[in-house]
Amino acid sequence: MTKASGSTEWHLESESTDTDLTEEACWTLLESEPVGRLAFVDDGAVHIYPVNHIVHDRNLYFRTSPYGIVGTAIRHQSVAFEIDSIDSATRSGWSVLVRGTASWVVDSDRIDELAGRRSPEPWASGTRTMYIEVTPHTVSGRRIGKP
Amino acid sequence: MKAVNSGRADISGLSSLPTARGPDKDHQVTNPTQREPGTPLPPRQVGPKGVRMGSSAELNETDCFELIKTTTVGRVAFVGSQGLRLLPVNYRLVDDVIYFRTSETSSLAALAEESLNVLFEVDYHDRLFQHGWSVLVSGKTGPVNDPVLRDSLTSQVTPWAGGRRPVLVAIAPERITGRKVQVRQT
Numbered sequence: 582m583t584k585a586s587g588s589t590e591w592h593l594e595s596e597s598t599d600t601d602l603t604e605e606a607c608w609t610l611l612e613s614e615p616v617g618r619l620a621f622v623d624d625g626a627v628h629i630y631p632v633n634h635i636v637h638d639r640n641l642y643f644r645t646s647p648y649g650i651v652g653t654a655i656r657h658q659s660v661a662f663e664i665d666s667i668d669s670a671t672r673s674g675w676s677v678l679v680r681g682t683a684s685w686v687v688d689s690d691r692i693d694e695l696a697g698r699r700s701p702e703p704w705a706s707g708t709r710t711m712y713i714e715v716t717p718h719t720v721s722g723r724r725i726g727k728p
Numbered sequence: 729m730k731a732v733n734s735g736r737a738d739i740s741g742l743s744s745l746p747t748a749r750g751p752d753k754d755h756q757v758t759n760p761t762q763r764e765p766g767t768p769l770p771p772r773q774v775g776p777k778g779v780r781m782g783s784s785a786e787l788n789e790t791d792c793f794e795l796i797k798t799t800t801v802g803r804v805a806f807v808g809s810q811g812l813r814l815l816p817v818n819y820r821l822v823d824d825v826i827y828f829r830t831s832e833t834s835s836l837a838a839l840a841e842e843s844l845n846v847l848f849e850v851d852y853h854d855r856l857f858q859h860g861w862s863v864l865v866s867g868k869t870g871p872v873n874d875p876v877l878r879d880s881l882t883s884q885v886t887p888w889a890g891g892r893r894p895v896l897v898a899i900a901p902e903r904i905t906g907r908k909v910q911v912r913q914t
Contacts, residue, residue, distance in 0.1 A: 616853045616860070620805040620814040627805045629814070629849045631862045661814035667801045674801070676816045 602722035673726025787906035
């Protein structure tokens, strides 16, 4: 690591680590965090929504309103999903990124399965009767912090 | 739903009215939302006492900027050459402009080379009390060319991850919105 002149920042950075997580570890973390962020493109603009999600059969699910922007915008399209956990005090944490395809859940058996899992109540208000499923294409994650 | 205690009117639907005997005892008998463990949750509507209800409230621009200052990790979403990207960054807000650093090889580096529309998100959530807030900033990206500002930011914006991250990216906000959410027992 080349040290920048007149600055100690590279030295500080070189003390931290940046480790890729295995896919297995990513799924464990995806199950451990109740809130993630969903990004998608609608009408040419990028949107991000924090969502309460659950993991089921290696897919991601969340509940939304069929009348809100997430419910109406998402048909069958590419999405990105992110979760992280950070500790400002130790300047460490991890993040998991999922890229996949989101679609409405229309299979009634699957809806029953999800309802039976007592999925987390969305923290926001409104009627959220619709399930969105994200089928992952890629799952990656990293852990950063002091060794 | 009928009240089972004879001699009293059915009070279901009137749970907010005070009663001399206290609100809960009768209410548990008549509350139609009582359910067995393991059964699906009912639709979350405005309902009688005991139903968990969520609430959302919009935040004004001043509140949004104040909240952005309270944390140091945000997420940047944009459509790049490889499609939709959503990536966490360590950032700093200086004079209402968001700055972050990245490496030359990151897909984020393209944001310093051309002005792209991005969405920047920060949030906070408390699992125990089930409340939180989120702030969204849409804006345009660009490089940081002023050497004085570059030096200042390089010492202020320190990525937690290892590696050399010499590329500074600015996001000039064009629109900022936020909301807070909370689940509460009614």
